[in-house]
Every structure is written in C-alpha cells, then in structure tokens.
Amino acid sequence: MVRAMNGTAQVLAEEAEAGLDRSPLYLRIRDVLADAIASGRLPKGALLLEGPVAGLFASTRTPVRQAFALLEEAGAIRRFDGRGFLVGQGRSGPKRVALTAEMLGLGEEAPALRKAPGWEAIYESLEREMVHLSVFGRHRINEVELARARGVGRQVARDALTRLEALGIVEKDERMRWTLVPLDEQRMRDLHDIRVSLEPLALVRAAPFLPPAERRAMTERLEEALAVYPDLSVEAMDDLETDLHITCLGYCPNRELLIALRRARFMLNVSKHIIGVSHRMPADEPFIAEHLAVFRALDVDDSARAAETLRHHIAVSLPKVIGRVAELREAHRPDMPAYAVPATR
Template sequence: MVRAMNGTGQILAEAGAESIDTALDKSPLYLRIRDVLADAISAGRLPRGALLLEGPVATVFASTRTPVRQAFALLETAGQIRRFDGRGFLVGQGRSGPKRVALTAEMLGLDEEAPGLRKAPAWEAIYESLERELVHLSVFGRHRINEVELARARGVGRQVARDALTRLEALGIMEKDERMRWTLVPLDESRMRDLHDIRVALEPVALSRAAPFIPPAERHAMTQRLEEALAVYPDLSVEAMDDLETDLHITCLGYCPNRELLIALRRARFMLNVSKHIIGVSHRMPANEPFIAEHLAVFRALDVDDSARAAETLRHHISVSLPKVIARVAELRDAHRPEMPVYATPAVR
C-alpha cells in the first residue's frame, strides 16, 4: 500500500510545503516521522500511555500536521499507539490514562544532524500571514507586489520574500507580468468559476483513482474527525475546519497515482485557501455547517468501497459550494477593505 503512493500523490498532498526528499533520505516525510516515533516507542523513550498530539509532534519535526496525521494512522494500524476518550493518541495498548510528556527531539533520538528532523525553510515563517493578507487584497483587484518592500516590511531577506512569493505563484495567487514584476492575481467571480470548473471536472476522477490506496486506518480517522466536528459545530476553530478540508481535498486525493492529474489540480486548490481565509477570520462563521455532512457522505461511500458513488458525491459537494464562496467574497468586498500594505500598489490593466 505504501509503495503504491510513494513519490506520486504524496508530493502534492503536501502542496509543495513539505520537502518529500532530502539529500540524506529519499523516503516521504510521513514515513520518516513514523519510523522515528516507532523507534522511540520500541526503545522506551516514549513511555506507555504518553499522549501524542499532532501539533507538538509537527513542531518537533518542523512540518505541517498532515504527515504527522499519516504517521499516526500507520502507527495505530501497527498497534503501537491507540485512540482513547480524548484528543490525540496514547502510546501502547491497555486502559491506562494519558501521561502528558514534554516532547523533545532528544526523546525521539534526534539531533540537528538527524535526517528525520526536517529544518523548516525560512519562508515558512512569513508564509501563512502573507497568504491571508494577499488573498484578502486579491478580492479588491490586481496589485503590484514589491519584493524589496515586502522583505523590509516582514524583516526578512529578499530571498526569503522571493521564496514565499514563488510558493504563492505555484498556487496561482501570484504571477509575473511581461516585465517580470510580481502581480497579485485578482479574485473575481469569473476566476472563481474557472477554478471551480477544474475542480468539478478533475477532483472526482482523482478520488476514484485514489480510493484503493487510501489506508483504511487513515480514512477511518478522517471520518471520526468529521463526526466529532459535526457534533460541536459551530464551536470549531478555523484551523480545525481547514484540517477537515485538507483531509478530503488534499490528503485523500494525494493518494491518486496519476501525478499529472494532481499537478493540473494544484492551482484550483486556491479555492480552498479562499474559504480558509474568509470564514471565521474576516467573515462570520456560517450558522449552518458549510461542508461537514457533505464530506461525511463521501467517506461513507468510500467505507463500502463504492468509489463511483464517492466521486459523484464529491462532484455534488464541489458544485454546491461555489455559490457560497462567491457570496462570501462579495460580502467581504462590500463590508471590509483591508489596509493597503506598504509593499503593494493597485495595478491597472
């Protein structure tokens, strides 16, 4: 099962933010995290009952939570960790309660030279807030972005600013004009519809191809997260909602063995970023849950190996989501105008 996904969907499941390969280790990051944790458990450095949470583990590995989640699913399948009546996983089997331990690199047998411990690239420190700021600004039209002024405003080197903008370019948020100047792509209704058409056409196909390769333990964990979220909504963080979107639209689709299909979908994922940065941040949380029940319907179909129904359910989910996103963007445009960053100027085309 792991061999089927190596080097294909996982590269895109991390959306370019994770360096799957390093000069020292060519295995995917989630497998390296799995191996490091498994070794620490076997050696007793992680004691029985120790509480493992995605966030602290991701911090130690300087990664996002997606590869940690995948590593947890594999460790659970192997019986090295278990679920309990609470958040996270416990080391080992049995009925003992959680032991809260301060997770460190030393506890995991890592040091600065260890290939399992990935150092985060410098651009990641500014990326999330920059993405949010530029998504909001894109609602108000095309803008020129000055790389030098961006670096100065964020207190980083020019190369760091350029790397962050290049990442945004890969997602279709930024582009370079004919004079090679950085330009923020405007988020208007026409563009949203174009991106939506790509998702409607390609995501169901990707899910059908991915379905046989999604580990059952990981799929069941995703289903459980959806059920828990549905029970407490709207008492749910924006981060948690983004995680649920990532589960289906990035992680699950990332198991698709057709790399070219996933590359074609990369820019269309910009629509997920729009919702993440508007709902609950600059826009009120919807009174009714926006997608959780629809995601659950997709996973129910996957649970009974009905990939055709899962794909059609996903197609419907994407189709009905477009009017909601367009409406939220329109409300943002009418009710909120962000302060113009010092590194941005309106562009006329």
C-alpha cells in the same frame, strides 16, 4: 544548457528534495516514531498529540496525522477516551510525558527531518493578506518592500512569493514583476471547473491506497466537528477541508493529476481566509455533512458514489464562495500594504 525552472516546478523540486531522503515526510515521521517506541525511548502509555509532535519535526500536522494512522494500524499506538493517541496497547490511562527531540532521536547527532525554511514564518499571514487583497483587483508586488515590511531578507520574501505563485495567487508579468492575480467571479468559476472535473477522478484513483485507519480517523473528526458546530476554530475547519481535498486525494498515484489540481486548490484558501476571519461562521455548517457523505461511501468501498458525492459537493459550494467574496468586496476596504500598488494590464 539547463533552463531555469518556473515557480511551480521549483516548489515541486524543493519538496522532493526536502529532508534526508525522498520518501514522503509522513513515512519518515512514522519510522522515527516507530523506532522510538521499539527502543523504549517513548514509554508505553505516553500521550502523543499532533501539535507537539509536528513542532518537533518542524512540519505541519497533516503528515503527523498520516503517520499516526499508520502506527495505529500497525498496533504501535492506540486511541483512548481522550484527545490524541497512547503508545502501545492495554487499558492504562495516558502517561503525560514531555516529548523532546532526544526521545525521538532528533538531537544534534540526528537533526530534524526537515528544517523549517525561513519563508514559513511569514507565509500564512502573507497568504491571508494576498487573498483578501486579490478580491479588490490586480496589484503589483514589490519584493524589496515586502522583505522590508516583514523584517526578512529578500530571498525569504522571494521564496514566499514563489509558493504563492505555485497556487496561482501571484504571477510574474511580461517584465518579470510580481503581480497579484485578481479574484473575480470568472476566475472562481474557472477554478471550480477544474475541481469539479479532476477531484472526483483523483478520489477514485486514491481510494484503494487510503489506509483504513486514516479514513476512519478523518470520519471521526468530521462526526465530532458536526456535533459541536459552530464551536470550531478556523484552524479546525481548515483541517477538515485538508483531510478530504488534500490528504485524501494525495493518495492518488497519478502525480500529474495532482499537479494539475494544485492551482485550483486556491479556492480552499479563499474559504479559509474568509470564513471566521472576515465573516462569521455560517449559521448552518458549510460542508461537514457533505464531507461525511463522501467518507460514508468510501467506508463501503463505493468509490463511484463517493466521487459523485464529491462532485456535487464542489458544485454546490461555488455560489457560497462567490457570495462570500462579493460580501467582502462590498463591506470592506483593504488596508493597502506598503509593498502593493494597484496595477492595470
């Protein structure tokens, strides 16, 4: 008899099955772009930007960014004095071409690599709502009411909750009811213990596999952000966190280690949904210089120093996050959504 998978296992299985094959999405995006360049469908000098390309592949920008790094390393695209990349080599300026699915071979005869599932349309706002609500204790979540409130089918609502379950934001109680896990100080400390112990190890394992071009691109984004802070969007700040804590560590070949880190990643979501949303940007930038120090160590192949720098960065971030959550709890009252009611164990 086949046992039903728990939420995390289901997410991992679906991620492995996504697309036309099981290779990572960024490699498939790279291959499609490389073929379009080689065939001439993408002309020399064409401007490639992460956002429009991600839209054509129904993906986030992270795998597109990884694909661009590999294409740059191969000489298929190049940087220039502007945002994005240009196809081919040379000194000519950007050729602003309106990218289409057909140019990339993604027309009806070759559909997109990954059809965006329905839950993605509601996920980001739902995650933010859940994170804010978790600050105020445990709540029971009604799946039917959630679907009605968001104007989606029940399966879409369940799929979104399953993703939240994989991050430890919600869980099922002994009666298989969805419950929102409260975000108290002890839980934040527990999750930080996991990150302090495992992220530095994952970084050491990942370092030999991190493409130099992608590492340089991450460093440049940090330098540019540091120069203009606080004139940065919440999305830009989240991208910088993603570069180090998710994309970079994602090159670790120990998949079990990455699975163990998945739930602790929730702490990144807390900062993302509080800084710049419920709170103003801090007067002093919160992490950019610390991330730069990690990449500086990686640049000289000193993975031990990079790991120790990362460990220190995670350790000193804990009081900041605890403080922001405490301020949120004191200064705001949650708007109680129709699908949530306070619960006690």
